[in-house]
Amino acid sequence: MTIPDNDPIVAVPMVTPFGETDQVDFDAAQRNAERWCKTANSVFIVGSQSGEEFMLSEPERVDLLRCVTEALDGDRITAGGIDAPSVVETLRQAERHAEAGAEMVRLRFPRIESEVLPYFQQVLPRCPVPVLLMHQSNPASFGIAAKPAGPPELLGEIASMDGVYGYVTDHDMRFEARVRRFVPQDKRFWICNGSMILSGTLIGCNGTTTAFSNIWPDALKQLLEHGMAGNYAAGEAVQEQIRKIDEIMLPYLATGIKTCLSLMGFEGMKPRQPSQPMADKDVRRLRMEMELAGLI
Secondary structure (H helix, E strand, O other): OOOOOOOOEEEEEOOOOEOOOOOEOHHHHHHHHHHHOOOOEEEEEEOOOOOOHHHOOHHHHHHHHHHHHHHOOOOOEEEEEEOOOOHHHHHHHHHHHHHOOOOEEEEEOOOOHHHHHHHHHHHHHHOOOOEEEEOOOOOOOOOOOOOOOOOHHHHHHHHOOOOEEEEEOOOOHHHHHHHHOOOOOOOEEEEOOHHHHHHHHHOOOOEEEOHHHHOOHHHHHHHHHHHHOOOHHHHHHHHHHHHHHHHHHHHHOHHHHHHHHHHOOOOOOOOOOOOOOOOHHHHHHHHHHHHHOOOO
C-alpha cells in the first residue's frame, strides 16, 4: 500500500465504537470502516480527539489501529495518532503503530515553543513512517484556535523537513494563511474543520482531516474540488448545510459526532463514560438539518 497522493484527500479522524459495557467494540470498528471505504475517505486516523484518544489506553489504540487496517481496501491507509512531548516516547509509540500496520503517524506540536524545533529535529529522522503534522495544541477546543505552536516561519520550516507528509491547520485562518507561504508545494496542507473547507482552499489547502469526515466525506471532497478550481459559488449551498450541522454537533465534541453517526445507522456510537449524551432538543435540531441535507 502507498500513501495517497491524489489531491484532494479526505482523511477521517475515526470515532471509536464502544459496546454496552464501555469496552472498545472491534467488530463494530471493522464494519464501520468497511462502510467508510465506500466513501471519499482514504486516510483513517486512529487515535484522535474525534476518536476519544484521551479516553483510550495505548494498547486499545494500537489494537484498534490493527483492526481498522485489516478492514481497509484499495489504496486506503491508517495513520496512528500520537500526542507525546517526549522524543523517546513518540518514537516508541510510532514503532508500535508501524508494527500494527500504520503507514503514517499524526503528531501534534509540543506545547512549549522552545521545544518545537528540537523535538522534530530528533523525531523526524528516526520515525519509521511519514509524519502528518497537526497544529491543534488544544485538541478539545473544536472550532476555536489555540495559541500557535510557534511563528509561521518555524511551522513552515518544520513542514519542509524530510519525513513530513503534510501539515494540518488550526482554526485561525489569518495565521494559517501566513503559514502557507512557508510550506513547500510538495507537502500537503490540510484544513482542519468541515465548516471551513471553501475558506481553506482560498489559502491554499488541498485536503482535510476533520470531525465531519466521519459524517459526510463525499461532500467535503466535492467542496475541496470546487474550491481548488475556484468554483466557490458551486459549493456554497453544501458548505452552508455542513455549517448548520456542524454548529449543532461540534460543541458536544465526540458525543456530537457520534450522535450524527447513530442517526445514520453506524454501530457502537455511545461515547465513553463519563461523557454525556446530547440534549434532546439539540438531537431534534440535528435530525432536522441532517434530513434536509439528505444524510438520513
